[in-house]
Amino acid sequence: MPISDPGSNADARAPCGARGFTLIELMVVITVIGLASAIAVLMMPDTRGRLMDEAARFAVRTRAAHDAAIVEARPVSLWVTPGGYGFDQWRGGAWTPMDGALRVERWKPGTAATGAARERLTFDTTGLADRAMTVTLTREGMRTDVVVDADGTVRVAG
Template sequence: MTIECRDRLNRRAAERGFTLIELMIVITIIGLASAVAVLAMPDPRGRLVDDAERFAARARAAHDSAIVEARPVSVWIAGAGYGFDTRSHGTWLPISEKPLRVSRWADGVTPTLSADRDRVVFDSTGLADRPLDVRLNRDGESATVRIGADGSVKVDG
């Protein structure tokens, strides 16, 4: 076989393109990378525990506000959201400053309540008028925020 024939054969082999095995390997690698990316993506609505932690932090702020201002502060919880009121001259007035202004639950979050609207009042010493468990639900997942009679606020979930 001459050098010219060998060159022609090598050129034809190079022009054939990728083999089936090479293509299958590339497709497998792309599939694995896609699966890893999808599993690592966070839920765009956030985690339910994050919503529970956010509510608990605001309830703790209401507890602290009651002590600092030496007047009762209440936390109310409803199906659509939650808010905070302060007692002034015998009436409850909504608090409009951050972080204690009215907030809506994140999309899909529903609380389990004993009534249409639950309320806990922190007195000027930080004690709650009653213990309350607020259970938050979304897509079969749940988290519970526990407000103790001693004014403590904890998240289980």
């Protein structure tokens, strides 16, 4: 049995092939890191929000305007442009902008309402609309319709 110098670890050395990582091990680690980062990016919410969420918010606010016309016994109108929408209330013989929850709102970046330059729909004191109206929201090739029926019902379609 060979004897080594005291403090020498010559016998404890590993064979040359067992040192470091193999190329396959490095490729597996890089693949796992790439998959984990891809999943993290896909799970991050869109800062602009989903188009359906924006359509649902618009529909809820429109329904609130319908309810305000009934509760306050004053006609309330909804106006829509490609850049945003708002609500007006009939006071003193003229339309005046509403504030609070029904203040003027701009569409989120990238969203537009297609149609006329400015459309107006009016809810009377019984909640009936003067006409039916469909607002089509578009963003990045996606499309959603918000339908306001003449009886005052509001729904998101599509």
